[in-house]
Amino acid sequence: MLSYFANPVRFQALSKWISPILGIGAIILIIPSWIMALFIVPADYQQGDTFRIMYVHVPAVFAASGAYAFLAIASFFSFVWRHPLADTAARVAAPIGAAFTFLGLFTGALWGKPMWGAYWVWDARLTSTLVMLFLFLGYMAIRAAIRDENSSARIGAIAAMAGAINLPIVKYSVEWWSSLHQSASISLSGSEIDNSMSTTLFVGIIGYFCLFGWLVINNMLSELDARKARALVIRSSDQRPSTASKQMTENPDA
Amino acid sequence: MMSQLKLIIFRDLLLATRSGGNWAQGSIFFILFIMLAAFALGPDQAERGFIAPALVWLAVTFASQLSLSQLFSEDLNDGSLECWITDNRSLSIYVIGKVFSHWISNFAPILLLSPFAAVMLGADISSAPILIVSLLVGGPAMVLIGGMASALTANLRGAGLLIVLISGPLLASPLIFGVGAVQAGTINSVAMKLLGAISLFSLVLGPLISRLALKIHLE
Structure with missing residues (x-):
């Protein structure tokens, strides 16, 4: 099925439908989640209003881990089956994932100051998330450093897959080590927090994932267009010698 | 295979x-790092003694990575790697041999210097054996992860900083448990066991990934 969509033309046709759905989904989920978070959800009995930053923090880190998983899986497809489209997906996902990771770390720091008394502690969850940010940046650096497109894709894919080791560490760090960061309050089987809180959080998380998907698809489309434009430039430069010589004969002064 | x-x-x-002493560059960097760290921390010996194992581990980590930048690129550029392949020899063996000889020529001198560095920083001499053991246990992880980064960037000129950029995030866990093992003070602490686990894990994954990367460069 995936190889069916690996065709760029089919992908472009399909993304015409999916992109607006994800874009509108992101808007109609994220904005209501903000409104609910700021006005409807009751204040926490211990943390007061400070905890409301959770509605930015948790979805951002969820989307960040999801982005790394996406990067690793796309790299796997690009490495094993050599689909150029999978490689494009991996390459555009990295900066977006890095941005989400940074947002998660930053809002976490803002939340940590009033709650833990420190912007940053070297705790397993925080450290592994910071490592994830550097993995994204390292991937981007290696992609930028290797000029040859084919070898850049393959080497980058290996680096991304090797870094996937960090993902379970991010996820289970709060369970493996006793840590300052709280363990997960919500899971698919149920939640330990108030219903209105978990609903708002779920809406936000799905909204952030829609936003991630929308950004990835649109960046992929512009990447495909850029590739087409490059191909056109190359094709036209192939014809340039003849036109140039023609101009020379017609207009010797120029 | 053994042959x-x-x-x-x-x-x-x-x-x-x-090579005219190229193998010593890592050791010299190591000593320089320790010296500059001591200057930065100032003359309070007692305080420095407490963080000495952490600084030594940090210095070893960076020294081991910086000396790795030429590990595979020379063989890739002068064609010896291609000869190795066309002789139907195993690429995994090549990677393991390469990393091991790098460990002997570059890492072992640093290892021998490390207790002196720790004592110079004010650590107690009695902590020297545990420091050496922790570096012996964690060393394979450092050179194997660095070797992986070196293989990934083998076809690039001046990849030194990029290697640290790739291997750095992965070196966080050996560093954490290595320092933890020294500070625990006993040989069979949990941190030491985890450090050994990381080394064994990188012994499986490191050559595999390096091999894949070198294959791509040879395509």
């Missing part, structure tokens, strides 16, 4: 002895 391993190790050690 191939011996071949590559002896060849690399011979090259190291004739």
